[in-house]
Amino acid sequence: MTSTTMRVRGDQPRVAGARPKSLRSIATYGRLGRRAEPNHWSRLLGALSAACLAVLVVTGVLLLLHYEPSADTVTYSGSYPLLRGVPVSAAYASTVHLSLEVRGGMLIRQTHHWAALVLPASLMLQLATRFFTGAFRKPYRLAWVLLSATFVLALAAGWSGYALPDDMLSGTGLRIFQGILVGTPFVGGWLTGLVFGGEFPGDIVPRLYWLHVAVIPAVLAVVLVARYVVGRRQRPAQPSGAGHTESNVVGLPWPAAAVRSAGMFLITSGILLVMGATLTVAPIWLYGPSTPEAASAGSQPDWYTSWLDGALRLAPSGWDVTWFGGTLPLAVLVPQLVAAALLGAVALYPLLEQWVTRDRGEHHLLDRPRDRPHRTGLGVAGFTFFGVLWLSGSTDIVSTLFHVGFETQVDVLRVVAIAAPGLGYLVTVALCRALQARDRDAVQHGVETGRMMRAPDGRYWEPHSPLPAEARARITAAHQQELTP
Numbered sequence: 295m296t297s298t299t300m301r302v303r304g305d306q307p308r309v310a311g312a313r314p315k316s317l318r319s320i321a322t323y324g325r326l327g328r329r330a331e332p333n334h335w336s337r338l339l340g341a342l343s344a345a346c347l348a349v350l351v352v353t354g355v356l357l358l359l360h361y362e363p364s365a366d367t368v369t370y371s372g373s374y375p376l377l378r379g380v381p382v383s384a385a386y387a388s389t390v391h392l393s394l395e396v397r398g399g400m401l402i403r404q405t406h407h408w409a410a411l412v413l414p415a416s417l418m419l420q421l422a423t424r425f426f427t428g429a430f431r432k433p434y435r436l437a438w439v440l441l442s443a444t445f446v447l448a449l450a451a452g453w454s455g456y457a458l459p460d461d462m463l464s465g466t467g468l469r470i471f472q473g474i475l476v477g478t479p480f481v482g483g484w485l486t487g488l489v490f491g492g493e494f495p496g497d498i499v500p501r502l503y504w505l506h507v508a509v510i511p512a513v514l515a516v517v518l519v520a521r522y523v524v525g526r527r528q529r530p531a532q533p534s535g536a537g538h539t540e541s542n543v544v545g546l547p548w549p550a551a552a553v554r555s556a557g558m559f560l561i562t563s564g565i566l567l568v569m570g571a572t573l574t575v576a577p578i579w580l581y582g583p584s585t586p587e588a589a590s591a592g593s594q595p596d597w598y599t600s601w602l603d604g605a606l607r608l609a610p611s612g613w614d615v616t617w618f619g620g621t622l623p624l625a626v627l628v629p630q631l632v633a634a635a636l637l638g639a640v641a642l643y644p645l646l647e648q649w650v651t652r653d654r655g656e657h658h659l660l661d662r663p664r665d666r667p668h669r670t671g672l673g674v675a676g677f678t679f680f681g682v683l684w685l686s687g688s689t690d691i692v693s694t695l696f697h698v699g700f701e702t703q704v705d706v707l708r709v710v711a712i713a714a715p716g717l718g719y720l721v722t723v724a725l726c727r728a729l730q731a732r733d734r735d736a737v738q739h740g741v742e743t744g745r746m747m748r749a750p751d752g753r754y755w756e757p758h759s760p761l762p763a764e765a766r767a768r769i770t771a772a773h774q775q776e777l778t779p
């Protein structure tokens with residue numbers, strides 16, 4: 295495909311090393327004054343998230359037609375024989391009904407649930423690619439904050455939706471949430487009454503319903519519009535390469551990029567539909583209805599909230615402090631603070647890095663992760679910590695499957711949660727430095743050819759070929775001063 299560029303007025307594309315193949319089309323396209331898109335796979339992640347959101351909205355609206363957001367008790371009289379005659383909430387009965395009796399209901403519900411599982415993964419991938427390439431620095435700081443907000447809203451939407459069927463699993467999740475609220479210092483009881491509207495389960499299901507189908511989608515829509523407006527006004531960041539400068543964009547003409555994104559959107563939507571049609575998710579008739587007195591062991595939240603559950607499990611039980619005659623339940627408070635700090639650190643990272651590096655400049659050329667060892671190390675440390683918390687959310691399942699003691703796992707994971715991020719940071723920094731040294735060597739001495747030559751005096755030597763221009767440009771973008779005289 296031909297490459298093109300969006301030229302910024304008054305600036306000539308500067309070519310470092312060799313002329314890119316597409317320089318002619320760069321100039322032509324620049325004159326038309328149209329946008330170009332960097333030709334990089336990470337640009338497709340937006341289409342992936344957009345497809346998940348579109349599928350969620352379409353299937354969500356269809357679910358509205360049959361779902362009853364009511365905690366009133368009814369006697370189940372549907373087609374599932376094991377539940378017949380059992381008192382259940384109207385919400386649970388309607389969800390079982392739409393799964394087993396409404397034509398296409400199972401497909402719609404499962405597709406909604408699968409899209410809810412893929413969405414946070416796609417947003418996390420976007421955050422990760424932007425983090426490791428520095429695509430959060432000026433002028434992309436607001437875009438980064440809005441992406442972080444989208445991620446948090448996706449978590450909130452998933453969590454609130456998970457509670458709606460009012461089955462045994464969602465009831466267990468709500469019990470944990472109630473425990474966390476009660477643990478809030480000084481105002482715990484009052485806050486719980488306010489949120490639940492009375493004794494557990496109170497009115498939580500209808501309240502979460504409005505949060506799920508109206509409040510969160512509305513806030514999400516505002517954030518997405520803001521992201522669109524901000525994105526339209528910015529030149530996209532691009533990876534370094536031959537002919538790529540801080541003031542041009544080399545890549546695909548926007549119609550080609552739009553077609554490619556549309557393809558990604560349609561393929562993702564199709565795959566989600568196939569998953570909804572073929573892969574069972576949340577078979578709530580097997581779990582049974584939620585009852586206030588029952589909380590099942592082996593309850594797993596959806597993957598994107600498992601890390602919060604894991605944080606709670608790692609806190610030492612009975613870790614309380616008596617203060618001014620009241621009790622501070624640190625075992626509940628500290629995990630919440632850690633989770634909030636992790637999300638806050640992600641959203642505010644651009645400011646933190648600017649403060650530490652004193653770099654206030656604009657950056658349209660992306661970094662290669664190895665060229666910023668400390669940032670990459672921090673990212674790996676963050677993901678390692680998240681991974682350990684996530685794993686800790688599955689200790690009961692691991693106990694059942696592999697017969698490893700629950701307490702043993704928790705003890706080991708506590709140590710790992712403290713030690714592994716630091717270790718991850720150190721190993722990553724060392725790896726980045728080693729890769730940088732290899733790059734430097736390749737620029738200065740070329741790449742090995744694998745051919746052995748023998749000189750007339752009997753000496754053996756291996757000729758090196760010069761580094762290809764594209765690879766050289768990628769490396770030298772970050773080491774301009776160090777590598778070129």
Ligand code: HEM
Pocket residue numbers: 347350351353354355357358361389403406407409410413447448451452453454455456457458459506507511575576
């Ligand atoms: C970011 C967007 C959204 C996410 C992550 C999300 C997630 C979820 C999840 C995980 C469930 C539980 C599904 C299950 O029963 O297995 C659910 C249920 C539900 N969602 Fe959403 N949802 C989103 C948007 C929407 C929208 C926009 C609507 C409607 C306008 C909607 C309506 C519903 C309804 C009615 C249910 C209850 C029926 C059921 O549980 O099957 N959702 N949602």
